[in-house]
Amino acid sequence: MTDKVLIKGNEAVAKAAIEAGCRFYAGYPITPQNEIPEYMSFAMPESGGVFIQAESEIAAINMVYGAAAAGVRAMTSSSSPGISLKQEGLSFLAGAELPAVIINVQRGGPGLGNISGSQADYFQAVKGGGHGDYKLLVYAPYNVQEMWDLTMLAFDKADLYRNPVMILTDGILGQMMEPLIPTRYVMPQLPEKSWALTGCKGRMPNVIRTLYMNDDELENVNKILSEKYKTIKEKEVRFEAVNVEDADIVVVAFGIAARIAHSAMTALRKEGKKVGLFRPITLFPFPYDDILSLTDTGRKFVVVELNSGQMVEDVRLSVNGRSDVFFYGRSGGAIMKPNEVYDFVSKIY
Incomplete structure (x- = not known):
C-alpha cells in the first residue's frame, strides 16, 4: 500500500x-x-x-x-x-x-x-x-x-x-x-x-x-x-448514509458542512438521540429517491449548509411533503461549529 x-x-x-x-x-x-x-x-x-x-x-x-x-x-x-x-x-x-x-x-x-x-x-x-x-x-x-x-x-x-x-x-x-x-x-x-x-x-x-x-x-x-x-x-448517483436506519432525525449535508454535522451527530448519539447523517456526494445527479426512501417512518430532516438555503430545496423536493424539513445555515463565509448544529437538532428532537 x-x-x-x-x-x-x-x-x-x-x-x-x-x-x-x-x-x-x-x-x-x-x-x-x-x-x-x-x-x-x-x-x-x-x-x-x-x-x-x-x-x-x-x-x-x-x-x-x-x-x-x-x-x-x-x-x-x-x-x-x-x-x-x-x-x-x-x-x-x-x-x-x-x-x-x-x-x-x-x-x-x-x-x-x-x-x-x-x-x-x-x-x-x-x-x-x-x-x-x-x-x-x-x-x-x-x-x-x-x-x-x-x-x-x-x-x-x-x-x-x-x-x-x-x-x-x-x-x-x-x-x-x-x-x-x-x-x-x-x-x-x-x-x-x-x-x-x-x-x-x-x-x-x-x-x-x-x-x-x-x-x-x-x-x-x-x-x-x-x-x-x-x-x-x-x-451516477453517489451518497453516504451514516446511522440512518434507526434515526428519528436525518441531517443532510454535503462537503465540509457534512463534516461539521457528523461531529454533531456523534455527540447527539452519545446522549441516546437517534440522529443520522445523509451526505450527497453527487449534487447532480441528486439522490432524490434515496432521500425519499427514508421518509417511510416519518423521520424529520435537518439540512445543514454554508449558505442561506440552497440544497434544502432539493431535499424538500425529495421528501415530497412526507416529512418535515428544517434548515440551519451560515452564509457570507461564516463557518458554523458542531455545537451550533447540535443545539439546533436538539431543539427539534
Whole structure:
C-alpha cells in the first residue's frame, strides 16, 4: 500500500489531475484556489503537458474548450466569482459535448465577498449557471482523500459521457492539510475519441459546434443531451448514509458542512438521540429517491449548509411533503461549529 502523505486539499486536486492524465490546464489567480495553478505551473510542463495563466477567467475556459476539442484531458480551476465568469464557456462545453474538469473552490459571496469557505454556489453548479438546457456532473468532496479520488473519477466520467464535470469544493477543504493515500490511477475502458479535432488526413473532417440554425435541429440536439442526463441520473448517483436506519432525525449535508454535522451527530448519539447523517456526494445527479426512501417512518430532516438555503430545496423536493424539513445555515463565509448544529437538532428532537 502506498504510504500516506500530508497534503493540502488544493495540491491533492492538482496532483490527482496530472496522475489521471490531465495534460492541459488554463486558469487565472483567485484566492482560495491559487495552490492549484501554482502547482500546475511547474508540474504540468514536467509531465509533458501545457500550463497557461490566461489573461482572464473567460479566456481560460475557452482555452479549455479548444484543448478538449482536440481530445486532450483538460482542466481549469477558480473560485466563486471566477467561476461566474466561466459560465458561458461551461454552456458551450456542454452544448458541444466536450469533456473537461472544472474545480470550484468556493468562497463567500455574493459579489467579491471574502476569501472564507462557503457553499453558496450550489444553485450555480447544479441548476446550470450558464444559458440553455444543460447539466454538469457535480461532485462534492468531504475530505482531502476525496479531493484526490473524485478528481481522478471526474476525468473518467467526463470522457465517458462527453460532458464537463465539476468538483464543487470550498476554501476550507482547499486549504486544509490532511493525510492522503495517493492511489495510483488506472484508466478504465473508455470510448475512443473519434470525434476529436486531431487532423483529418485520411478521414472525413470532424465538426464541433454549438450553433444550429435549421428547423428543429437544436431541439434534436437538446433531446440527445436530455437522454444523456437521464442516463447519468440512473447510473451516477453517489451518497453516504451514516446511522440512518434507526434515526428519528436525518441531517443532510454535503462537503465540509457534512463534516461539521457528523461531529454533531456523534455527540447527539452519545446522549441516546437517534440522529443520522445523509451526505450527497453527487449534487447532480441528486439522490432524490434515496432521500425519499427514508421518509417511510416519518423521520424529520435537518439540512445543514454554508449558505442561506440552497440544497434544502432539493431535499424538500425529495421528501415530497412526507416529512418535515428544517434548515440551519451560515452564509457570507461564516463557518458554523458542531455545537451550533447540535443545539439546533436538539431543539427539534
